[in-house]
Amino acid sequence: MWDVIVIGGGTAGMPTAIFAARRGAKVLVLERADELGGTLHLSSGQMSAAGTKRQAKVGIQDSADDHYDDVMRICKDTADPTLVRLAVDHAAETYDWLEQEGFVPIEGHPVLGHAHEPYRTRRYYWGPDMGRSILKTLLPLFQAEVKKGGVTLQLETTVTALVTDARGGVTGVRAKGKDGKEIVYEGKNVVLAAGGYSSNGALFKELSGHPQYCDAAWKYALGDGLNLGKSVGATWRGAEQYLCSFGAVLQTDTIPAKILARPIHHPEVRLPWEISVNAHGKRFVREDVPSVDIREHALLRQPNLRHWLVFDDAIFAAAPPVLVDHTREQIAAHFAKDHPMFKKADSLRALASAAGFDPANIEATVAAYNDAVASGFDVLGRQHKPVKIEKAPFYAIRVQGTSISSTVGLGADEQLRVTDAKGKPIPGLYAAGEVLGSAQTMGGAFVGGMMVMPALTFGRLLGQRLLQWSATARAAAE
Ligand SMILES: Cc1cc2nc3c(=O)[nH]c(=O)nc-3n(C[C@H](O)[C@H](O)[C@H](O)COP(=O)(O)OP(=O)(O)OC[C@H]3O[C@@H](n4cnc5c(N)ncnc54)[C@H](O)[C@@H]3O)c2cc1C
Known part of the structure; x- marks a missing residue:
């Protein structure tokens, strides 16, 4: 009988195991891949935490309360207040712990950041190798617990079902090893840390209403955690908060496709010279609006979450290159190859x-924009x-709104107990990480660092407190 069974040895699962073992628990980690780390292999690893020692060192006054207010301001109060509170209240201690264990952020961090709607204060950090910088910090700590005997790790082992008792409490898992044999493992507590569903096209479409255009998530982000939770009565929530990014240029026209390049659409980095048009050949947003959240929500309302950057030869010659890490010559080479996106x-x-895109409207759209250039007044406020x-040849680059994380997740309470449709905890079952859904910690927005940091924080909290929480729950039930 294991004290804790952790399903998934990724961002949330690793700290759960480390801290539970340090408190004397006998922990079993079952991981579907042949290595630990999950999404940390791919993630940008950008974390937000307020009240850290690093902030204090550089004279930044910040607090969990300010972090909370900022998250809720950016997502317009659409995130789960309980889980955001839990995440930000314990983010600084988790971040400080990472640094104490050897994590070193990029020189000059924390920063405000610009990829997402900025915070009011510099509380955003990441390492030179992005998610892998975090993984490099966690791996030796995890391996130390394996060596001490507190953690047992089984790679290439897929959890296929949860085992329950007569009262519906979770008492173990059923898992398939690489030999194909199914084994039941009994556990007093089970932690779902199996990540999201962004690599499961069918589930992604069912839950977001859009195809998964982009192939950028961890290969085993297949929604196993959500399905395991549902099988024992857990509720799924957050679908209405789906949001896409303002977009990337994909490598191919297939679904899903890898990302080829990212347009620089942040006006503070590069002011736009091009116009953005939708499938109707019409502009749909003020291209230089400072708020990335406004641009993202505008794209969310466009057909196929897609837009085209339209420009002419004069702009191509004079403007700074529009794609990240691309020279003008490299962009010209894409056009020369008749690439589907160029x-x-x-x-x-x-x-x-x-x-x-619609040829009937584009001439009118460009004529109206040219009038705006001449008069200085643009109807969208650009x-x-x-x-x-006006100078041929004309160019169009297709930009696809994309999602790399999963919006929908399992209901959970302030002790990270997975809850059913009535909000009642399912005995023995806990969750941390993307299985809770981005909607819980970011709501209907992209809020900087509010996926990786809550995954690490919740994992660490579960490791520290789960034994005590579950003992209290059992005592109350008896
Ligand atoms: C490209 C990219 C960039 C990102 N950048 C950022 C960022 O900068 N900041 C931010 O906050 N967020 C970011 N995110 C999101 C963030 O990285 C993830 O939400 C977070 O890492 C997920 O952690 P997790 O523990 O829930 O899942 P994971 O780290 O993926 O761990 C889940 C583990 O469970 C395993 N597993 C799955 N099913 C089973 C099963 N049935 N049995 C056993 N094991 C199973 C998986 O193999 C995996 O190892 C990014 C995501 C991506 C894809």
Whole structure:
């Protein structure tokens, strides 16, 4: 009988095991992959935490209360207040612990960051190797607990079912090893730390209403945790909070496709010279609006979550390159290859036909934009309008709104107990990480660092407190 069975040895599962073992628990970690780390292999690893020692060292006054207010401001109060509170209240101690164990952020961190709607204060940190910097810190700590005998790790082992008792409490798991044999492991507590579902196209579509266009998530982010939870009565929540990013250029027209490049759409980094048009050949957002959240929500309302950057030869020659880490010559090479995402033509109508957006409207759209350049007044309020779009050839780059994390997750309470449709905890079952869904910690927005940090924080908290929490729950039930 194990004290704790952890399903998934990734971002949340590793700290759960480390801290539970340090408190004397006998821990079994079952991991589907042939290595530990999960999404940390791919993640940008950007974390937010307030009231850290590093902030104090550089004179930044910050607090969990301010962090909480900022998260709720950015997501417009759509996240789960209980879980956000739990995450931010314990983020600083988790971040400080990482640094104490050897994690070193990039010089000059914390920063405000610009990829997402910025915080009011510098509380955003990541390492030079992004998610892997965190993994490098966690691995030796995990291995030390394995060596001491507190943690038993089984790789290439997929949990296929939860085992329950007559009262519906979870008492173990059924898992398939690499020999294909199914074994039942009995446990006093089971932690679902199996990640999200962003690599499961069918489930992603069912829950978001959109295809999973982008292949960027961990290969085993297949929704196993959600399905295991559901099988014992757990509720799923958050679907209405789905949001896509303002987009990436994909490598191919297949679904899903890998990311080829990212447009620089943050006006504080590069002001836009191009216009963005939707499938109707119409502009749909002020391209230089400072709020990335406004741009993302505008794209969410467009067909296929897609837009095209349209520009002319004069802009191509004069503007700074529009794609991250690309020279003008590298961008020209994509057009020369007739790449599905890069189209060039001698007229706007021909460009629209080649790229696949509405040719009937594009001339009117560009004419209206050119008038705005001449008059200085743009109906969408755009400020930066350096030149008209009028010199052939014309260019279009297709940009796809993408998602790399999973919005929907299992209901859970302030002790990270998985809950049913009535909000009642399912005995013996806990959850941490993306299996809780991004909607719980970010709501209907992308809030910087509010996935990786809560996954680590909740994992660490469970490791520290789960034995005590579950003993109290058992005593109350008897
Ligand atoms: C490209 C990318 C960039 C990102 N950047 C950021 C960022 O900068 N900041 C941020 O806050 N968030 C970011 N995220 C999100 C964040 O990294 C994840 O939400 C977080 O790492 C997930 O942690 P987790 O423990 O829930 O899942 P994981 O770390 O994926 O761990 C889950 C583990 O469970 C295993 N597993 C799955 N099913 C089973 C099963 N049936 N049996 C046994 N094991 C199983 C998996 O193999 C995996 O190892 C990013 C995500 C991606 C994909």
